[in-house]
Amino acid sequence: MNVLEAINRRKSVRDYLDYEIDEKDVKSIVDSGGKAPKAGSFQITVVTNKELLNKINNYTIEGMKNSGNDFFAEKANTPGYNPLYSAPLVIFFSAPDENVFGALTVSAAAENAILAATALGYGTCYLVSPTFAFQTSAKDELIKELQLPHSFNPICAISIGKEGENNITNPQEEIDNVNFVK
Ligand SMILES: Cc1cc2nc3c(=O)[nH]c(=O)nc-3n(C[C@H](O)[C@H](O)[C@H](O)COP(=O)(O)O)c2cc1C
Known part of the structure; x- marks a missing residue:
């Protein structure tokens, strides 16, 4: 799948099969994230530990409720509701407080990783909700x-996995927010 096909195929996936992602694919996805344009330091953290994901999921709910x-x-x-x-x-894509371009940098990395995962046949969702877990006492x-x-x-995260049967795909929207200045 070329990059334009991946861009056109990508839609947020919010229901996943219990399916372990091939390590080779994980490497391609994180390498793609690391190859995005960048300004300053940032960190890519791959989490498959179910216990930790569950904990972050639950603290995210708590953080959102108290937001x-x-x-x-x-x-x-x-x-x-399960935010993850x-x-x-x-x-997870993180940056140090002192990197003023941290949010911009991790967004570029996350989108690169999303497109790589899409090209490899996985569903993804760009997530900011998990940041609420880090606004609780568990930070x-x-x-x-x-x-x-x-x-x-x-700063943000992406969920990745094989699309589940109960996923509801948002319809493609008309792109109506572009203007051309010639
Ligand atoms: C900055 C940002 C934060 C987002 N955070 C979340 C999130 O926390 N949870 C979620 O389910 N989707 C999140 N999304 C995904 C959007 O809801 C989704 O991309 C949008 O509705 C368009 O649908 P599509 O991705 O299927 O094209 C986020 C998207 C962006 C750009």
Whole structure:
């Protein structure tokens, strides 16, 4: 699949099969993330440990409920809501506080990884919700478990896995926000 086909095929996947991703594919996906344009340091953390993913999932719900943001609180209160969607693999993208371009850099890396995963036949979802887990009392514990370098904080994540039968794909939208200046 070429890059244009991957871009056109990619849609967020929020239901995954319990399927272990081939290590060779994981390497291709993270290498693609690492090859994105970058400014300053950042960290890519691949997590397959179910216990840790479950813990981050639960603290994300807690963080969203206490966020003071009605949209996130309402979502977190939806019965059965799992912000990590029980994906077998979640990649966290983190940057140090002092990198003013940290968010931009990790976004580029995450999208590269998303497109690589799509090309390899996996479903993905770009996630910011897990950052709420790091706004709870468990922040230090979770950062330690992710083995992040000093002062690094997760900025976004992507869930990756084989698409489950219950996934609901958003319809493709018309691209109507482009203007040309000639
Ligand atoms: C900055 C950003 C944060 C996002 N965070 C989440 C998230 O936390 N959870 C989620 O399910 N989707 C998240 N998404 C995915 C969007 O909801 C999704 O891309 C959008 O609805 C368009 O649908 P599509 O990806 O299927 O084309 C995020 C997307 C972006 C760009």
